[in-house]
Amino acid sequence: MSTSGQPQFRYTQTPSKVLHLRNLPWECMEEELVELCRPFGKIVNTKCNVGANRNQAFVEFVDLNQAINMVTYYASSSEPARIRGKTVYIQYSNRHEIVHNKSPGDVPGNVLLVTIEGVEAGDVSIDVIHLVFSAFGFVHKIATFEKAAGFQALIQYSDVQTASTARDSLDGRSIPRYLLPSHVNDCHLRISYSAHTDLNIKFQSHRSRDYTNPYLPVNPTAMEGFLQPAVGADGKKMEFESNVLLASIENMQYAVTVDVLHTVFSAFGTVQKIAIFEKNGATQALIQYPDITTAAAAKNALEGHCIYDGGYCLQ
Incomplete structure (x- = not known):
């Protein structure tokens, strides 16, 4: 038994070439896992930051005997497995291989799904979104909407490479303060890939724009929300x-x-x-x-x- 009262190993499980590691440091990196496991064999796959607290992981060896060697070594050792000074609890996984199922948001595409956290729909205009994302290439179309996740936007580029560059550069970042109303303290961009490849924009409005079609009709009703600017903390209207x-x-x-x-x-x-x-x-x-x-x-x-x-x- 470990000093924390948790068993470091569970002997009742069927051996597997995939090991389940628990009690890892916060956001443990793949390199740290490989460094711990390398003495016992070749690692062919890992899955990091698993679980609600992101402190679990799976490690897959090239064959079963290598995984057994690691479990056997630490079961008989007076020194537990450690990463960054934390005792790591090891057990056989009930899976026999690590499969990475890519969600739609992980599959690269030319359309980004952007969630703007910390703002209401009227706080960030479509023109501000266009300005921020145009820094990485020509933006073809933008559609904004509100869902349970918050204020979101779909942003279409001409190709996957441009979209990927924008995502890698902006994901987790904030829109510059000078582009935001004074009552917004901070906002973060959470960006994934959309399954869309071509947005269907029917009108130019405060919610949607097609920058490739200057002859698309303007919808006066749809423009209305955009034409009534947001009000800042000082009570003054903010015009974009x-x-x-x-x-x-x-x-x-x-x-x-x-x-x-x-x-x-x-x-x-x-x-x-x-x-x-x-x-x-x-x-x-x-x-x-x-x-x-x-x-x-x-x-x-x-x-x-x-x-x-x-x-x-x-x-």
Whole structure:
């Protein structure tokens, strides 16, 4: 018996070339397991960080006799097996080989499933997500949604290699603080691979974007949540830049048509789409540019100015 009251071995189990190791140090590495077992034979497989406390592991020898040799040695030794000073409890496993069943999230693909921990859906805009993940390659499409796991996003790249680079670089990291509302203390990205290969994006909205199709229609209803910015801890609205502008037209005395808006907003760059709609008795329009820079220039130049002389149709 060990000093902790636990038997270091269980003799009643049928010998197996796979050994079950317990009471390992936190997140014990494969190299440490191999170092412990190497004197007794060749290790062909390991499975680390098993169990609720991630302090168990399985080690598979090339043949049964090598596993028996290890168990026999430590059963008769006055010194127990140790890793990082911790006594390791060894027993035969009821399995005869280690099989790594890859879950869908472990199989590399070109679409990433990103869980953004520590935030609500309105805290991180789709444009912030696009900015972060574009650092690793051209992002084709993004779809965001809420599930029991929290706020999530699907991010599509052109190939597996680009997606893998983004995953390896960002998994477990945080979105930079300057891109987050002031009331968000910290957020972490948990990233796996999705089984999807091509996202079906039907509308450009605050929840979904297709960056490969500039002619995809803008959904005014779907844009609504995006167009109402999140509120920071100081009570001020936080605006996230987008390539789509929302224009509210006040003091409207003359008709404002798509052609009129196209003429006004085309002065700053190519206008891809315009949608006019009524909301709460007011006329509003969505104007889509090919990029955020052009949209920002138009916003800065036109906000608060009039379409017609005489102060009519303030926008």
